[in-house]
Amino acid sequence: AVVVFTQAGPDGEITAEEQVQMLLDAKLQCLHTVSTHDLAVDVCPAEWDGLICWPQGSPGFLTKVPCPRYIYDFNHEGYAYRRCEFNSSWVLGEGLNKTWANYTECIKSPGPNSERQVFFERLHIMYTVGYAVSFGSLLVAILIIGYFRRLHCTRNYIHMHLFVSFILRAISIFIKDRVVHTSAGLQEFDALLMNNLTNTVDVAPVNTSQYIGCKVTVLLFIYFLATNYYWILVEGLYLHSLIFMAFLSDTKYLWGFTLIGWGVATANHLSPPIPIFCILNTCTH
Template sequence: VDTEDIMTMEEQIYLLLEAKVQCELNISAELQEGEGDCFPEWDGLICWPRGSVGKMLAVPCPHYVYDFNHKGVAFRYCSLNGTWDFVQSLNRTWANYSECLHFLQPEIISRKREFFDRLYVMYTVGYSISFTSLTVAIFIIGYFRRLHCTRNYIHMHLFVSFMLRAVSIFIKDKVVQAHLGIKELEALPADDLQSIAVAPADRSQYVGCKIAVVTFIYFLSTNYYWILVEGLYLHSLIFVAFFSDSKYLWGFILIGWGFPAVFVVAWAVARAAVVDARCWELSAGEIKWIYQAPILAAIGLNFILFLNTVRVLATKIWETHAVGHDTRKQYRKLAKSTLVLILVFGVHYIVFVCLPHTFTGLAWEIRMHCELFFNSFQGFIVSVIYCYCNGEVQTEIKRTWTRWNLTVDWKKTTPCGNYRCGSVHTHLTHSTSSQSHVVASSRLLLSTKGSINVSRPSEPHENLPGYVRSNS
């Protein structure tokens, strides 16, 4: 979930104090004008201007209160005696905030909580499946020495980046949620916002969650850049005639793990110096672009590489099957290749970047479900494409499986003296082990037959090659 549109309690207090200062300046200016009867005042949430006797005053709901409905209005009544209408039973000035509190109604809060809980379950399941499949894929590629090459090394780095991204998200969710104070904010009545005071905070208690947030942003960035490295590698294989992949491996590693560390550390330093509030998990003005701009640049560059790769792929398909070939089959082949490249290059990122970030509406909910689904399950999809559907991997697994079956078949045969003749007594197969049993049994019979005729003297011509002894 994009947390850039969420506000902490400290940020809310700061905005209220800022609005209060501005309101006091406006009140001083209005008092000098001397127009109206009910005096302007700050009630803790809204700066009320002068009111006219016997009229209802409507003021837009303040934009600086995050949970308010910013399209609604609040009301106050200026009584006939020239003062704001006062409610004796509540001992306070009457005001109608019902439109402003639209989003704070219990049924709306409950529906929003169910929506975010549903998103949390979905991406938790997705990242868990991705982590498991990537772990198995790394074990498979690492186990078979024939698969050790630069291409698969890059795949393994990409797998690790997906795994670390998943782990960092799980840790951030647990650590940050413990320090956010979300429950106390939800339980806070709207009226209490008027009496909020700035309390000194012990910043040392947020060190752990700050580290968790910085770690999450770093591994998130490395994941984007390893996807870029995959795109660069594939693009180089296609467009560079003599490309030495082993020569550029360390360069790719520097791009994938080193470059993100530079701008993430720069962001952490700027955040600590300028806006050192709580866990650093939320918006901090323009500072966020220190790490978001490089990520967007990686997504944009990867999209360009994707378009160029698809262009070359389409040209090759049409040139290869230009004459006497089914056009629909060519389109199906191109569509299948393009779909794989979309998942490999992470093209869905550019789609979600271009979509508007609005908080309300069914379109936004659909967008959030789709974005988090693809983000969380992308590791699983990549492992299937690069490992489980890879022909070389399948060949190595089949070869190992065949060897294991032969070994088990040999060990299961029954010993017969110094020979394993169990397969001869039961059945004959075309396996290598069964053939060896036949040879061993034949030798055993020949040696027995030779011991019976031991008294017969051998003739010299019987040792000649090609001689066949007669039984007569």
């Protein structure tokens, strides 16, 4: 039987991470189900084809299963079809060494999704330009403070640390988008489905080493995001120290503030396990 997953969220929308996670869950459940069933003779074997967990097929007959609900963009009222040959093997696609399946009824009209895709692409361009302008402006500010010796003081050193944290945040966002948004988003996933639904879709085996780069990228993004707020806190603490504790050493303050700005964020984000949902490009060969 095919395991049915409910769609995510009260608003009816799901993220790319949730879509790929649903697909991976369905694959694992299918492999477990297939491994626990007795192997029957003279039938086409139950298997996972990349999208659907196909049951055993009777030779000479067409096997029909509902379009999976864990694929958000599918028409969930339709069916997918596969033919079992008389030699107890699934029909191969013409000119391909792959099993064939008909997903025609599962394809939705792409109109609304295309509009939403255009909106998110424009939004992505807008915030990328914004972070790029911020990156350039902060870099110029750091160069100015570093070049003029008259500006070298504890207050400006704290400002420089704050600027650096925002620069690193911008860099981490650029890298994060490159790793987990552009390379393996729903756009590529949908394009793959549209190009291959008339034949077959093959999902490569899951390799846990693929998660490492994604986890490191997202972890650094979360860390630099946290350092922004800690350095804003440091700015407030320094202003408080100027008003109420002016007799203490500025140099001693700077080391303590540096520890707060960079060190506390490290302790907070490395001590507990962080649930990071990474998009993996599992739909390409």
